[in-house]
């Protein structure tokens with residue numbers, strides 16, 4: 195018995211979500227009283243992983259894993275799981291993790307528990323609490339297969355420091371030339387901009403902002419806070435903002451620590467994408483706007499008056515505390 199965790203990296207670096215996953219996998223291995231191994235692709239410095247409980251890394255260095263391909267990634271991880279006799283495999287519910295996990299579960303003939311939000315309630319039987327119905331409800335799910343795959347929701351567990359000495363071994367999965375029918379031809383990454391999937395803070399605007407020309411104050415707030423900008427569906431449908439910023443059931447889910455919603459009504463389809471955000475601040479001139487029911491803090495007021503004032507105060511605060 196052992197636990198294997200697939201730790202994602204970007205250009206060899208581990209982001210907060212990856213370190214959170216390391217903490218979670220360490221928690222599962224401790225609860226199951228078993229060994230923990232991590233697998234990484236094309237990363238070299240593992241000291242950061244040690245801070246969050248990883249002591250053993252299977253380091254894969256392979257050009258075929260340079261660009262994301264769910265099939266190739268799942269093949270490599272399943273080979274590592276078989277190599278280590280892992281019966282619990284832990285992955286993130288990141289955009290890539292969501293593609294990899296079901297393929298991995300199929301290859302390992304494993305039951306899959308997506309959207310896990312806590313350590314297993316019980317190891318034997320294997321039961322884990324997860325969110326269901328777009329984060330509207332919880333379910334404790336039991337998996338009865340010999341091997342289990344667990345996907346941890348972003349921001350659900352937190353970072354738990356556990357200073358550990360890390361050792362690594364090279365692992366060379368057998369990956370053929372024609373591993374997948376899909377190959378990545380080129381990758382263009384948004385530069386100098388925080389993406390909404392990774393952002394700690396998001397400033398989001400809705401139809402209440404009346405038009406794309408009014409986004410300057412949203413961008414100003416995002417600049418002051420070091421935040422990403424986002425929007426509701428109609429805003430991206432009308433081309434006021436790019437589709438990559440669309441949050442919700444049919445857009446991207448977010449898991450930021452702070453989500454500031456400005457001129458967004460809070461329709462159920464929008465809320466489905468923001469339920470995992472930790473603190474929600476709503477600015478809306480309609481006190482009956484449904485978003486207030488989901489908000490931690492609310493300001494009833496005209497965005498065109500409130501946001502510029504808020505920006506001034508935030509700037510002052512930042513200057514004083516720089």
Ligand code: FAD
Pocket residue numbers: 399400401402403425426427428429440441442443444445456457458459460461462463464467477478479480483495496497498
């Ligand atoms: P509105 O509903 O028009 O709300 C604008 C808000 O701004 C109002 O609450 C108003 O009081 C406020 N306002 C107006 N003027 C001001 C002002 N001066 N100051 C402050 N506040 C002001 N929507 C999504 O966002 N994401 C999705 O993924 C999504 N998926 C969908 C999937 C399906 C199948 C369907 C049917 C719908 C989906 N929708 C989605 C659309 C959703 O139902 C709502 O229509 C949409 O979220 C509304 O966007 P909004 O809040 O920006 O606009």
